[in-house]
Amino acid sequence: MTGDRPAAVVTGLGVAAPNGLGLADWWAAVRAGRNAIGPVTLFDARDYPSRLAGEIKGFDAAEHLPGRLLPQTDRMTRIALVAADWALADAGIDAEELAEYAMGVVTAASSGGFAFGQRELAALWSKGSRYVSAYQSFAWFYAVNSGQISIRNGLRGPSGVLVADQAGGLGAIAQATRHLRGGTPVMMAGAVDSALCSWGWVAHLAGGRLSTSDDPEGAYLPFDERAAGHVAGEGGALLVVEDAERARRRGAPRIYGEIAGYAATMDPAPGSGRPPGLQRALESALRDAGTEPGEVDVVFADAAGLPECDLIEAEAVGKVFGPHGVPVTAPKTTTGRLYSGAAPLDVAMALMAMRDGVIPPTAHVTPFPGYDLDLVTDRPRPARLRTAVVLARGRGGFNSALVLRQHAPHTGGGTGPAGHRDPERTP
Template sequence: MNARPLVTGLGVVAPNGLGLEEYWAATLAGRSAIGRITRFDPTDYPSRLAGEISGFDAREHLPSRLLPQTDRMTQLALVGADWSLTDAGIDAAELPDYAAGVITASHSGGFEFGQNELKALWSKGGRYVSAYQSFAWFYAVNSGQISIRHGLRGPSSVVVSDQAGGLDALAQARRQIRKGTSVVVAGAVDASICSWGWVAQLAGGRLATGDDAARAYLPFDEDARGHVPGEGGALLVVEDAEHARARGAQNVYGVLAGHAATMDPRPGSGRAPGIERAVEEALRDAGIGPDEVDVVFADAAAIPELDRAEAEAITKTFGPHGVPVTAPKTMTGRLYSGAAPLDVAAALLSIRDGIIPPTVGSSPNDRYDIDLVIGAPRPAPVRTALVLARGQGGFNSALVVRAADS
């Protein structure tokens, strides 16, 4: 089969907006949610800023039986999945058995749940460790819990490739649709803003330091010195076009048109970074040329050598200042696996509304020959968007989304 994979539902849980339209309004307004951490005391850590989701009370959205068995990450993911299915107008109970699946990505699993149970083990003893620890920490738990909650018994899995994982999960959903699955809930939500998770992130050496939230996360800027982490992400309903047509789907945001994943070469090999090949192969997979891309949503690592590699990959494909480039994640922080699906949601909304969201905080360095959208949104007819994501360890992923009538 060669079914056409449409996106018919979007569920967003982001630091600057709970819910699709709240997130989009905040993003177009340039409202950043980056600030000093409140979920634990960060005073003694070199990095003290994050993009936290405020105002989220899981008790308002989920049954009480789920709360003691789920990490904050999973609670956010369950709500995002609920919202995506509602947005798509799909009642999962009405779907045939095995017609729908769940594919998510995870960067760290349920870190906070694990931290709390380890505290109980060390301070009280093994009898006080929750039996739910056996799965609440696990990378695949979001796929499992969403599947159970909605009775989605079709092809399901989890992808682990750091920040690239969110795009890889959507690509896997695209493959399943083309194999004959009717509906896949796909994307990612991560949340590891706890002291244990923070130490793990600091060990990677890529976190920005300092306390000035407005100048902390600065991709493509002369003062770039690392990223600010965040929590959240997006779950998307990916649906076979014929299935969507037959049920009279009200929302069709776009089509997942092309994808490629690559690995960076061994350091010191002298070979080009893999992001360049990912861009070329994603366009080839979509069957389009560079001149058909209207905007690039950048990975935006805010590490000078990584920014340079990404900018060079963009300019090699599109030419100097050849395509608008944006990084709305400067308002949320890098959400790890959740970052790229959120960018895909923003890209689809750009197609819907004919506007490109801004990058906030950064002043583009002249050494990068890219047309970075800064300061304010840029009205533009958007029919095709390229979303890029890279994970620590050499993962690269590129996804092309297009208007459904393209």
Template sequence: MTATAVVTGVGVLAPNGIGAEEYWSATLRGESGIGRITRFDPSSYPSRLAGEVTGFAVRDHVPSRLVPQTDRTTQFALAGSDWALADCGLTADSLPADERGVVTASASGGFEFGQRELGHLWGKDPKHVSAYMSFAWFYAVNSGQVSIRHDLRGPTGVVVADQAGGLDAVAQARRRIRKGTPLMLTGGMDASLCPYGLAAQVSAGILSESEDPARAYLPFDAAADGHVPGEGGAMLTLEDAERARERGARSYGEISGYAATFDPRPGSGRPANLERAVRGALADAGLRPDDIAFVLADGAGEPESDRVEAQALTAVFGPEGVPVTVPKTMTGRLYSGAGPLDLVTALFALRDGVVPPTVHVDRPATGYDIDLVTGSPRPVGGDAALVLARGRGGFNSAMVVRRPSAA
């Protein structure tokens, strides 16, 4: 019998809340963490807004010896991993080291660390470049540092697929649980709000240039003109459901379905493949469209991407057939951290029977035919939710989560 992967611990850092319950409370209140960038002077950039994590005192959460070795994104991952493991109730000696693994997602690696050390190289000389530069910038550094800190010697890896990568990493961890690994730590964090990181994002031409935090990121709105970047994300512990029950662990819910597809190149004339990912995730979960209580959409905030997503949802669920929300309008798009944070949001929404709103969207564009939750949270019943994530270059990922089983 194939093992069922359940979420037994979570650790969250988001622009509108540090800690899972703090984030969830702020999200239900509709509190936005988007504002003008404060980590550096953004005045020379066309896009100056972002979702920054505030109030994170790194030395309160990361051992002092690791601070000079790590980028902000890794510091987030270390803190989130500490919290997720503490939340699940396991200690370092609860399982043999080779029965504990880690898979994370990364979209940018340690941009801020890399920028600083390159500045030392060109502004001073090579002797001033940190030896830690050899790995602190790398996409796999979060998995590496987390595995060292918690002695995780089981399956280890990293997924790089822009925003879709966060769901892909959780799916890879789920595969390892189903193959017999007792515990997997997974998720994603991103923190590329530095001059170099923002320059790279601006170059894509898909950031909003609005100066108003309430009008900058408007997915499915008639005024949508791009997105706002953000930082943070979530780490999760996954366990086999039966083992978790045997040790009396609390389960937030089950990762019950997943599928990923890839879009054809632009201009090919072939349709996007998001709908196929949605149907694949439902099939993997053994569910019908009417079993889904709500959808956390990718919500790109670009008219064409929004149209493709709305059409996929309408094709699967029917016109206005399921409540749809984009709570990342309160945080910005967190890239590799977005999907894991949306999974936490979906699990808490199922737990509490309420869907958070898509804030600031007050004039949904015509022709989308989706039931967008706006204004205030909406009560909802049901046992399953769908989370979508899409990445630049054609990545599509869909994941279904369920309430914890009563068995």
């Protein structure tokens, strides 16, 4: 995103994760390496081969949302609506004061409202079609979060959804920056995912990548010789993204950082003999950002937790940055993989890491020496961070890479207190 393109900056973060609700609580847990993986409680998983998950505890949608929304929304969408509210508040934006088409929303999804859909399908086969909620028509749909966020906040600008498993969250953020370049002043972007119900669980298991360990600290061990799958989780992050000049003019309360570059690739078909596409995505994202490998201060890894996938990622990082050439971390070992919500949460983590000058740790993992990675483990590592890379991969061959950098404030404003008149707001 180099050249004459306007800088796209992040001015608001809304986070809901297994290890914390809200930005402050979550970030404190991340820095401490606090584990949030435990036995599944949202349904009875005792008879399944995998019984651990990263669940969000203590979330009561009725405390945050109007009662009329509860009957028509899945747990996933309720969490997303609250995260969107938090992101707007963090950015100091009142959506009702924006001009009619001044803000849009792009989210990612790996599934729709699975728990809602399961309940209504059970009603269909056990009681009949008269007992199926009319809200089933959209509550299960993979685009429901974009739709409900847009409706609740009156966001009538460009909207969309990307479906690329774990890689989709970065694609949603990149798509939002494209809309900024097209003239939309502000965008909401990111993802929140949740499919922790028996129907969703069967889908997770069908992928063949879930760990069957019952040890919350040993079930998800990417880049470890003991790696044997991942733990599923729920949650994610939503970001407010806007043009840097606009953020300066309106006196945005803060600018977390700049979305500097992005690229996506597809892996070749199995048996083709061609190499995986992750390294190419990483190199292309760096070129898009006008960034040399030596300028990158930290990589937030996809961290699949399967030896063959971990090796592909380690080799891509090693070929671009050199053996032990850049600190690498994967704090998702304390939450599980959040599917489409994972990469936006990593983006929020990278922005907070740059703000505080600290790389959060990859908990529980003993790095396998053969990967030649400088993996940050055990405790946070102080570091001066100007540029970060987030990697994400999805089932089916999706690869994505996003480059973030600290944003140099414009002389005379841009990160001061809110309150200046916004030229895109209605009179």
